[in-house]
Amino acid sequence: MLYFQKAAQISPQVAIIPKDLDSINYAINGKQKAIEPAYSFIPSKILKRMVKLGRMGVGAALAIIENEEVHGIIIFQIIKQLI
Secondary structure, X not given: OOOOOOOXXXXXXXXXXXXXXXXXXXXXXXEOOXXXXXXXXXXXXXXXXXXXXXXXXXXXXXXXXXXOOOOOXXXXXXXXXXX
16 A cells, blocks of 8 residues: 655645635746745755756755655656646
């Protein structure tokens, strides 16, 4: 069996599943800005040299595996384009 213990996301939304329509961040001029995770686990010298997408991915992953025994990580990508 597979159980998810923690989850993290790189998204313009505050929650993975919004509680109501008022909490959804809609696109402005056709663009949305992702909410960045905390980077407290990444040393500042390394953080300055990382590209933004790499920083966000590592920041989200480190927030999940902090002080935990990790048996596996599942990464998936959902791209949804509003027309």
